[in-house]
Structure formats: C-alpha cells, structure tokens
Amino acid sequence: MVNNCINNILDRLFQAHCPLCDAPSDGQLCQGCHQDIPLNHYCCTCCALPLPDQQNGLCGHCLSTNPSIDHSLIPFRYAEPLDHLIGQFKFASNLPLGRLLSQLWLAHVDSTPDRPEFLIPVPLHATRLRERGYNQALELAKLLGRQFDIPIDQYSCERIIDNPPQAGLKKQQRKKNIRGAFSLRHPIEARHIALVDDVVTTGSTVTELARLLKRSGIERVDVWALARTP
Ligand SMILES: [Zn+2]
Ligand SMILES: [Zn+2]
Known part of the structure; x- marks a missing residue:
C-alpha cells in the first residue's frame, strides 16, 4: 500500500x-x-483571418484596403484548448510551453516559409516587460529563429507607449489605442522581415508595426504567430 x-x-x-x-x-x-487543437486551414493569405470552409485567398478587408502585411503564417485559431496553453505560456511564466507551441507551429505550417532576413518579436513596453519578466513573442522568435537559422532583431523596434490592454476593445478602438505605440531606434537594413507574436486578434498591433517598418523602407513584412482570433 x-x-x-x-x-x-x-x-x-x-x-x-x-x-x-x-x-x-x-x-x-x-x-x-493534439486533435482538439483548432486549425486555421482556411484563412486570408494576407492577414490570416479565418474564412468560411473551403475558402482561401484574401478577406474582404484586405481586398478593399492596401494592407501593410504581405503574408501571414498563423496555423491555429485562438480557441479552446489552445487558448489555455497560450495563456499559461504568456501569463503564468510557463516558458517550457513555448517549446511545445513552437513545435506545434512547425508541424502545422504546410510549406517552408519564404525566408525573411530577420525575425522581429512584437516588443512589449518596458513597464510591461518588467512586470512579466519576459516577452513571450521573443521567446517564440528565439525558438523559430533557431530552427530556420534566421537572426532575431529584438532591439531596433521599441514600444514607446504603454497602451491599456487591447483585450475587450473593438477593432476601431484597438486601432486608435495602438496608433503611434512603436518607434524605431535605428533603421533596419533588410528588404524582408517577419514579425513574431503569440496571438493576432484584430491585427491592429502587427499592422501598426508593419506600417512603421514599411515607412522606414522595408519592402515585405510577414507575420508569424501561433493563433488568430476569428
Ligand atoms: Zn491530453
Ligand atoms: Zn485579410
């Protein structure tokens, strides 16, 4: 006994x-x-917004605007049970989960991605970084960068405004909330980069950062993230 x-x-x-x-x-x-993880099979090739089954191509928003993001690789939808894993990784200091999540990303991205010159993790404001102790986007970028042997640029972009959290805000409010939040410490010598984040919700954050990078002369900005909110 x-x-x-x-x-x-x-x-x-x-x-x-x-x-x-x-x-x-x-x-x-x-x-x-593993079978319960919600896949983002049918989605906009530009912003990865989930589309009705059997549809690929561009979503209505990307068709009617001139999007700053050129291509997104976001293999999952942000829903149960993946949201629980990402929450643990992001807010509960469960960093080993980053390895598991990056392995899932690698297993579900169909093709070898077009190779960006740098991976740029979406920066946290210094205050938020101090509170959390780590930037989950940087942790993911490190794992994916190692896999593809792509260098990470974590210093050129900074978040200069500590916006209130985006959660709970509608798309228009999010856009307003994030405007001017990022700045470049110095120009990035590259033609093609990929932004890395854990979850893309409305896309306002990555779009704002992509606009800044495009204005600085970068020609192509992709987004690599784990999950997209429908
Ligand atoms: Zn299980
Ligand atoms: Zn789109």
Missing part, C-alpha cells in the same frame, strides 16, 4: 504528462488533445 503510494508519487514526479489533460505522455500533447 505504502509502496504503491510512493510509486504513484514517483510516477507523477518523473513521468511527463500531457499539459492539457494530464494523461501520461512524453511531455507533448497526447493524441486526443
């Missing part, structure tokens, strides 16, 4: 578990949870 108990405790301590359902696994998602 006591032995069983001790064995159970040792099992829990030393056997890796699925981070979602706690089933024994090698630390990866178990097969059932």
